[in-house]
Amino acid sequence: MSLDHSRVVRDVTTRLPTASTAVQACQATVAALGRHTPGRIAVLLWVHDRLRCVAATGSWQVFASVPAGVGVVGRVYASGKAETVSEVTDDPDYVPLRPDVQAAICAPILDPAGRPIGVVDLEWTTTGVELDAWRDTVEQVAARLGTRIGQLGGPPAETRSEKLLRHASALTVAATEPDLMTAAVEAARDVSGLRSAVFVLDGPAGPWVATPSLVPDELEARVHAALAGAGRPLLERLRSRAHRSGASYTLGEGDHPTTTDQDLLIAAGVRTLISVPLGPTELCGVLLVGDTRTLRPDPTTVNLIELLAAQSWICLERLRGLARLREQASSDPLTGLRHQGSFGERIAESNPGRTALLAVDVDDFKTINDTYGHQAGDRVLVDLARALQGALRHGDELYRIGGDEFVAVVEVLRPEEAVGIAERLTEAARQIGRTISVGVAVQRDGESPDLTLRRADEALYGVKRQGRDGVGLATGG
Template identity: 85%
Template sequence: MSLDHSRVVRDVTTRLSTASTAVEAGQVTVATLGRHTPGRIAVLLWVRDRLRCVAATGSWQVFASVPAGAGTVGRVYASGKTETVPEVTNEPDYVALRPDVRAEICAPILDRAGQPIGVLDLEWPTAEIDLDAWRQTVERVASLLGIRIGQLGGPPAETRSEKLLRHASALTSAATESELMTAAVSAARDVSGLASAVFVLDGPTGPRVATPSLVPDGLESRVHAALAGAGRPVLERLRGQAHRYGASYTLGEGHHPTTADQDVLIAAGVRTLISVPLGPTEFCGVLLVGDTRTLRPDPTTVNLIELLAAQSWICLERLRGLAQLRERASSDPLTGLRHQGSFGERIAESNPGRTALLAVDVDDFKTVNDTYGHQAGDRVLVDLARALQGALRHGDELYRIGGDEFVAVVEVLRPEEAVGIAQRLVEAARRTGRTVSIGVAVQQDGESPDSTLHRADDALYLVKRDGRDGVRLAAD
């Protein structure tokens, strides 16, 4: 017996009138169509930046969200035109969620202005259906659904959980602490619906107010300034209270006694405050989210802010860990000499006739190690590194390339200038109670950096042979 498609449309029309939300309208549509066809049915509505499934019949798998333009449903939403796929195996973008699906019809759900707000998608396990008749029915039902959703106020707004998920991606992609704080305070305001968010983070000298790349005018700017000027004791108490007692919120209701810490925030205009600890210990910090209105935050809001604080702390720890790795990769772990890159990278950028290499060797260093031990030798190297670094000009770089071997890379106008810098290094070493021998070589046209360094080493050997504690310029 053939299906009465007009009856399908009448059933959907009748049942849609009972829906009280856009999501419920989608659910009613799916349930009603499911009584007339064994196909898989789904309603996806556009929420902020992608299609989100609000209703679907039972299936092995259903896409919860789809970007615009992805697959059949994404194309239909982007084009606003219905598509019929008689054989999904011939559709290159189709992802087989059920192995028995053969045919698909997808129609756009349009608002009153004719703009797509979602899609109605049907798939069947057989191609032996009247696709032409079903296409007209699907388009008619999609039209009815669009009208009803418009009557109910349009597609659903992004939920706070969806906001948190979206912001978590932005936190993860932040490349600096400033970018992370900017993303985190924006997320806290968006998820909580409150006006301001400020992070207090621990620093080398105690807690400090984190500075995002942009602090908007209004309450957040006032709170930021008030906390920054409140002093270390206030920040320590705010941080300590959050970690001792956990997340809390405060209502700025009148006729109630307040603490000095609260008075700082009240003076800035705060009437509602959510305080959430960061990280596992007191010295991690605290997130303060506030508003000028006297509100009573619900537990879900506080829980979401706790999740956001935890994610922010994880991302902050990741950034700090990467910064430590970069510092270790560009510095000598013993002496702390820091560089923009490795020694090999630096000399690869040398300029013939301008770049000089100063090969430095600590005199009688083996005797220090043999007589006083390696710890004493390490202290000698650290003291010498500081002295030599202090004697160089801004822009010159000093590298430790071996146990007691250093190389300074300097840019000069003439060889005598390089020799003068080397003399300063010798004098700096003497002030520490040690002596060094230095060979100087200026890179020549057509000469590789390795050859220049070899000539500097040869000059250094001649200084050693002549009694140490001196400088020699390599021969051309």
């Protein structure tokens, strides 16, 4: 017997008025359709930045969420037009979750203004389905569902858990610490509903207040300034309290006794504060999320902020680990100086007429190795690298490009300035009981950096021939 499709539409139409939320309306629609077809049914609504499944049969066989433009459902949502896919294997956009689906019908859900807000999607694993009749039915059902959702105020708002998931994804792709702090601050504001968020991180000199790259909220700016000027002991107490309890504090109510660090925050305008640890130890830091309103954060909010803080710390550790690996890959493990690879990158950015290369060679280094051994030679290189770095100006760069060969890259206005810097290097070497020979060359117009370095080496060997422990300027440079 042929299915009475008008009855299907009537069943949905009868159930929709009983729904008091958009989600209940979608669930009622799925339940009504499920009485008339064994097909897999799903309703997806647009929530913030993607289609999210809010009702379905066989929920393990549907996508929980779909990004914009992905799959048939994304295509139908974007076009606002229903589609019949009679052979899903022939559709390049179809994304299967089970291998036996034969055909699909997807119709957009439109709001009263005609804008897409979601889709109704049906899939069948059997053949012989009256696809034309079902398409008309699905379009009618989607239209009625859209009307009811509009009456109920539109699609549901993004839940805080969904917000946290979205922000967690943003944290994982942050490329720098400022970017990460910015993403984490935005996430903390959004998930908690509070105005401001500030990170107190730990560093070599103790706790410090991290500065994200986004423009701070007015309260954030005041809290940041107050904490930055508070001194290390107070920051350590604030951090310790969070790691002992991870509690939520409501501040500024009546005459309740407060601590010194709380008084500092109250003076900055904080009336509500969620304080949670970032990582497993006190040295990780603390996340402070606050507001100028006197509120009482519920346990769920605190739990979500704790999850956000933990994710932020994991991502921060990942960034720092990658930075350490990059540093190890680009640095000489003995002296800590940049090595040949990064030197090549640096001189590729040289400025003819302004960039000078100072080729440095340790005098009698082979004798040191032969007489006292390689460990003694290594100590000489480490001490010399430290001395030479100390003699350079801010912005000058020193590289180790060979056994006892160094190159300094300096920006100068005239060759005499480069010679003066080279003489400072020779004096620094003498101060630690060593001597060096230095060749100086300023890059000429149209000259490759490799040729400039070759002229610096020639000047260096000229110094060697004249008795070492001196500086030579390359001819014409």
